Amino acid sequence: MICPRGIKLTSLEYLSLRNCINLVILPEILLPMNKLKFVDLGGTSIKGLPLSMQNLEGLQILSLEGCKKLEIDGSFNFFQMLPQFFHNLTQLILRDSNLTILPGCIEKCHSLKHLDVSNCKRLQEIRGLPRNTTHFWAHRTLVEADSSTLNMLLRRAIVSSTICCYSLQGQRIPEWFDHSTKGNSMCLWFRNHFPSLTGCVVLRVCDDIKPPYHMKFNFFISINDTGICVSCFSWGKVDCVSKNGHIFVLNLQPHFHHPLDLAIERALSTKEWIRGDVLITMGSEEDRSLGVVEWIGVYVNRAFSSMEDVRFTYPYSPNDTHVEGT
Structure with missing residues (x-):
């Protein structure tokens, strides 16, 4: 492939050189290009990024997927360059690269929301x-979710409520989750307010299920013996689950339905305990009932919910009289 030695297209908003396998050196950025938001270099043979990329002051998405020859580790200061040059970077895609260590200096990328x-x-x-x-995707790597460092980072993300969806290698629910149970469902009781919940699910591939998979994460509550779905997250075309175990971590709070049903508001105002059920389904696109969910866990975010208002066992004694959900 023949490329110019330099680029000065100040009106350019999207640059894709994807799968240009003969591209080894990226052209110099000769002028500030504030309008360029998305650069896709996936599948190229580049070994490094020129210092002139600091002229891409408006860059928001950078894809280096499958750049096997990119010297991310070693002498190339790729990760130190990111926060210095790309203050507006929100998505970084390093999928299928030769990365060996994700260094601590990436924490300086304060605008980065999606990391693959x-x-x-x-x-x-x-x-x-x-x-x-x-959003953080780290499946099919050598890093396990229960490693001490990653466990700490995961907990920090959950406590700060920045987490939306994380996908990691793993075979068990982290021990510091408030409650976990085997299978694809669990129940809890709450009162006064909806609890701020983060869910975690351990998945494993069965031999008779072929990708892509479909995963559905629902939260039901019971009002007057009627089940009402108040939170629903659906993820189609999942192809990352392995036989060695995989976990998804999801903040349920953004997926609550608003406004709430009047029956739910009345039930909350009574201060009675309300039953909630978390249900995960996983299967193929043709048959979504095929179960490969091994464990499910829940963490209650103390910054928004009081543990006095959440129970994981039946909250009433046998002698209590009450009408649930009224």
């Missing part, structure tokens, strides 16, 4: 994550 290091089969350690990262 999945399928980086040499990735052995994650030392940091930006505090504002809401």
Whole structure:
């Protein structure tokens, strides 16, 4: 492929050189290009990024997917360059690269919300994550979710409520989750307010289920013996689950239905305990009843919910008289 030595297209908003396998050197950015938001270099043979990329002051999305020759580790200061040059970067895609360590300095990328290091089969350690990262994919790597550092980073993200959806290698619910149970469902009781919940699910592939998969995460509550779905998250075309175990971590709060049903508001105002059920379904696109969910867990965010108003066992004694959900 023949490329110009320099680029000075100040009106350019999107630049894609994807799958230009003969591209080894990226052209110099000769002038500030504030309008360029998305640069896709996936599948190229580039070994490094020129310092002139600091002229991409408005860059928001950078894809380096499958850039096997990119010298991310070693002498190339890629991660130190990111916060210095790209103050507006919100998405970084390093999927299927030769990354071995995600360094702690990436925490300085304060605008980074989406980070994808999945399928980086040499990735052995994650030392940091930006505090504002809401979506993080790290499946098919050598890093396990229960490693001490990653466990700490996961807990920090959950406590700060920045987490939206994380996808990681793992075989069990972290021990510091408030409650976990085997299977694809669990129940809890709450009162006064909806609890701020983060769910975690352990998935495993069955031999008779072929990708892509479909995952559905629902939260039902019972009012007068009637089940009402108040939160629903659906993820189609999931292809990242492995036989070795995989976990999804999801903040349920953004998926609550608003406005609330009048019956729900009345039930909350009575201060009676209300039953809630978390249900996960996982299967193929053709048959979504095929179960591969091994464990499910829940963490209650103390910044928004009081543990006095949440129970994981039946909250009433046998001698109590009450009408549930009224």
